[in-house]
Amino acid sequence: MxxxxxxxxxxxxxxxxxxxxxxxxxxxxxxxxxxxxxxxxTQRARRAQYRLACAFVERLEASGLAVLGVPGNHDVxxxxxFRRFVRPLNRYRRYIDDELxxxxxxxxxxxLGINTARSLxxxxxxxxxxxxxxxxxxxxxxxxxxxxxxxxxxxxxxxPIGEEAELTKRxxxxxxxxxxxxxxxxxxxxxxxxxxxxxxxxRDMVENAGPALVIQAGTATSTxxxxxxxxxxxWIHARRNDAVDLQLFGWEGGGFAAGDHARYGFxxxxxxxxxxxxx
Ligand SMILES: [Fe+2]
Ligand SMILES: [Fe+2]
Numbered sequence: 001m002x003x004x005x006x007x008x009x010x011x012x013x014x015x016x017x018x019x020x021x022x023x024x025x026x027x028x029x030x031x032x033x034x035x036x037x038x039x040x041x042t043q044r045a046r047r048a049q050y051r052l053a054c055a056f057v058e059r060l061e062a063s064g065l066a067v068l069g070v071p072g073n074h075d076v077x078x079x080x081x082f083r084r085f086v087r088p089l090n091r092y093r094r095y096i097d098d099e100l101x102x103x104x105x106x107x108x109x110x111x112l113g114i115n116t117a118r119s120l121x122x123x124x125x126x127x128x129x130x131x132x133x134x135x136x137x138x139x140x141x142x143x144x145x146x147x148x149x150x151x152x153x154x155x156x157x158x159x160p161i162g163e164e165a166e167l168t169k170r171x172x173x174x175x176x177x178x179x180x181x182x183x184x185x186x187x188x189x190x191x192x193x194x195x196x197x198x199x200x201x202x203r204d205m206v207e208n209a210g211p212a213l214v215i216q217a218g219t220a221t222s223t224x225x226x227x228x229x230x231x232x233x234x235w236i237h238a239r240r241n242d243a244v245d246l247q248l249f250g251w252e253g254g255g256f257a258a259g260d261h262a263r264y265g266f267x268x269x270x271x272x273x274x275x276x277x278x279x
Contacts, residue, residue: 002108005032006234008192008217012052013043015221019231022255028063035065038192039072039153050095068102070113072153110142113151125154132180139184147238148186155191157206182210187241195219197248201271213271242266
């Protein structure tokens with residue numbers, strides 16, 4: 001069994017410092033094997049915002065926690081045209097991680113991050129063919145028993161948000177991306193961007209998705225919230241490739257409290273929701 005904290009959309013520059021402090025303390029005490037941050041480290045890719053995000057990551061790492069992150073659309077400068085098109089992720093690479101395809105592997109886990117943020121599409125994400133090759137190649141040598149996780153900022157296909165009928169935009173080249181994910185035998189897809197926590201088997205939403213469980217995170221620390229939303233993150237226990245326990249933690253003013261909980265088992269080539277009992 002391994003434990004992963006999945007944070008997203010921390011948006012330094014529009015963050016709540018009290019939430020950041022509480023989150024850090026929580027993570028340092030609970031000590032997941034890996035902290036995943038699925039993009040939007042900053043609000044506007046400004047240097048001062050990157051410094052704050054960098055300090056947050058460095059404090060986690062200094063406490064001995066492993067951190068894996070990918071950039072989001074907010075991490076590409078919006079108004080600085082030179083930076084946006086010529087050096088879109090220069091600051092991300094300087095302050096957060098020079099590696100845009102980060103990889104984490106342990107006895108129980110194999111986790112790959114892919115950058116879906118692009119200069120030309122202000123909000124929408126995209127995956128290129130080289131990244132699809134990377135997905136196939138990185139997971140090829142991973143032993144069967146490890147939990148394989150792919151992290152992106154943008155979800156790989158249209159997701160229901162709000163009312164069930166409303167769907168988000170799909171990532172560019174999503175059909176090819178899903179084939180790569182299925183070929184690579186990815187068990188869990190972690191993403192953010194829509195500031196909504198969410199979990200469902202990929203096959204319930206799209207065909208040819210392979211055996212992936214889709215887990216979306218809300219915003220962990222941003223103060224830009226919808227009326228019914230609080231800051232939250234996902235606390236994931238994964239056992240090999242056949243059991244996932246997902247506990248949502250939401251901000252309640254003075255600290256994070258346990259919210260929705262779901263258990264999934266892998267059976268017959270698909271993830272099934274096993275129970276709704278609290279953890
Ligand atoms: Fe965001
Ligand atoms: Fe985003």
